[in-house]
Amino acid sequence: MTAEPIRSALGTDSMEDTSLVLPSDKHQRTGKQRVLEQVNTIKRSKSKMVKNDSVPTPTTPASATEYSEPKFQFSPTKLNDTLFKFSGSNVTSSRSATGRSLSVRNMVRRQTQNSQWESQMTWKTQSQSNGMRRGDSDPTLNKAGGTVTKQPKMRSYTVRSNRASGQSMRLLENNLHASTIQSRAASARPSLNQSQTITKVTSTKNRSEALGASGAEGSFSNITMEKAVEYLSQADVNLQLTGASFIQHHTFTEDSAKQEVWRLGGIPALIQLLKSDNLQLQQAAAATLRNLVFKDNNNKLEVERCEGIEAVLTLFRNTTVIETQKQLTGLLWNLSSADELKPELIKTALPLLTESVVVPYNFWTNKHIDSEVFYNTTGCLRNLSCASDQERILMRSCPGLIDSLVTYVQNQLDSGDQDDKSVENCVCILHNLSYQLEKEAPDHFSQFAVPDEKPNENNNKKSLFSPKSTKTQKDFIFPAMDKEDPEGVAWLYNQKSLQMYLSLLACGQKEATLEACCGALQNLTASKSPLSTLMSQSIIQKRGGLSAISHLLKAKNPSLQKTAMSLVGNMSRVTSLRGDIAQKILPDVSTVLSAVTPNMAGSDSSLATACRVMNTLMLADPVTGKKVINATLVDSLIMLSKNVSFDSARKAAGVLLYSMWGQKDIQSVLKKQGLNKDMFINDVTATAYKTATNLNGH
DSSP states (O other): OOSHHHHHHTSGGGSOOOOOOOOOSTTSOOHHHHHHHHHHTOBOOOOOOOGGGOOOOOOOOOOOOTTOOOOOOOOOOOOTTEEEEEOSOOOOOOGGGTTOOOOOOBOOOOOSTTOOOOOOOBOOOOOOOOOOSSSOOOOOOOOOOOOBOOOSSOSEEEEOOOTTTOOTTOOSSSOOOHHHHHHHHHSOOOOTTSOEEEEEEEOOTTHHHHHOTTOOTTOOTTOOHHHHHHHHTSSOHHHHHHHHHHHHHHHHHOTHHHHHHHHTTHHHHHHHHHTOSOHHHHHHHHHHHHHHHTTOHHHHHHHHHTTHHHHHHHHHHHOOOHHHHHHHHHHHHHHTTOGGGHHHHHHHHHHHHIIIIIHHHHHOSSOOOOHHHHHHHHHHHHHHTTSOHHHHHHHHTSTTHHHHHHHHHHHHHHTTOTTOHHHHHHHHHHHHHTTTHHHHOGGGGTTOBOOOOOTTSOOOHHHHHSTTOOSOOOOOBOGGGGOSSOOGGGGGGSHHHHHHHHHHHHHOOOHHHHHHHHHHHHHHTOSSSHHHHHHHHIIIIISOTHHHHHGGGGOSSHHHHHHHHHHHHHHTTOGGGHHHHHHHHHHHHHHHHHTOOTTOGGGHHHHHHHHHHHHHHHHHOHHHHHHHOOHHHHHHHHHHHHOTTOTTHHHHHHHHHHHHHHSHHHHHHHHHTTOOGGGTSSHHHHHHHHHHHHHTTO
């Protein structure tokens, strides 16, 4: 039996060569699930009388991972006829404080002698893990609960921003009177480094109407969704804020409320509030729209139909309030998951976000960009980066974008913060922008040179590319890959970027980031061109990357394991590398295939790739192959080849078994272990082999 047809049958043509981080809302949680998660982690402080008119600061929420921000459940508080107004903006958050939550301090003064405050409930959220399928939509936002402390010598009160919750500015129930708004609008626009202050003002005759018959601040018991939407178009700012607050709360907890708001015409009304001169209305409208479009494609499209994207970008361009910037970038993140909106967002939002957020955050010394704004922005760009080829080309040509992303990731890696949540977004963008790079950016590879064959060199293709021809290697010439100061697209294939990905694989813990790194390398090694060969040679021979990749083949995360296995499959195309790959990779691949169980059908694609990789490497290095073959592996492959639950893997396992017996070196080992021919050559394996060879034109 000749081995060549089997090599062809198990060639890498059928492997999943390339990868793209695709957008999807399927991993997001419903409003009910989010509330249940909060209930499971609630920490209630005992109610007690508070001395000196103060309430303790809430516990700092736990850091949240991608797709989730710490949220505070709505808890209305009676303020005894006290209302507040804003006269400043948030405290600027420094980049070095990424991932830390600052305490929220809302300050209010007790109005009557008999009034007492009770300590409020503080909520913590669990960190949410996720697969890497795109940046996904940013989470919805619930109403903020906060505690208050009295300033002893002043009538104004300072609010500190809680980065983790992103909601300290929202006084959802402390509505403003119109006269207060006019006074504030007349004042100069606050700068980013000003403290947010609240000044006490008295209530008005409209307050009871807005708040309900109970008169309690934040009580929505007598308001319907229809009434709340109606409030949005009223002239009274109190009513507008109350309507937005009501909608924001209910669209967080009830997904059905989103369509009700759409039916009642609430979305165009909220977009109009984005154009208000009132800073609170701007913020409340942005946060409410952010909830409304979360996992609701119809509402996303409605925002565009109502010229909402233009309104969002205009407000973002003009506002200096950090909390409003957070809500607007979170809203853009949610909108960016709709495929229909990607072209418009790439055309309009990409340049603004890159110029206003991404570049300043990484290159400006005196920057005023909040880390949460950067995180939301990169989440938005992560979704946009998986659009069509023409839109990826536009993103690659955006000045400063790729340079900034690489700079951020490298800086976090150097500082030991490689698992930072924004690193994941940045690497996913780089992953997507490396997709079909050689095809979509051909001008960058015009200097790539393939040396001429020497006159006495063996030109037999079968000899050169057969699995056992591992010593012949061409030295390709591509100086741009080694450039010391790459710019833009050149970063995507530079040696420094390859090293950055491998360093993240070696020391990172966040699975989504690891998968993105593997995906970027997988894209760069995907084609059968000399460029991919050079990339594979650089990863293995120049960068010693196999040690950083091999352990991922046994990852418990199926998606990460699949991407790592596909990367190895791509690199195993290069015959001169197969010997090195076999020695490092075959033991891990054998371990994976030996541990297959009937309930692993979800890993069908990954297991099929593992069978193909093992066949290629076993033929290339029979010595190493013989060391990893045992009865446990064979039994597992036999089970796999007969299990119809595995559509691809059972066929690949059948061909692998057929190939094992067909190689004399391997066959002798199998016989010594008491294994017989019928286990390898039978109707199941013969059919799989015949099908595979026919598909490959043999």
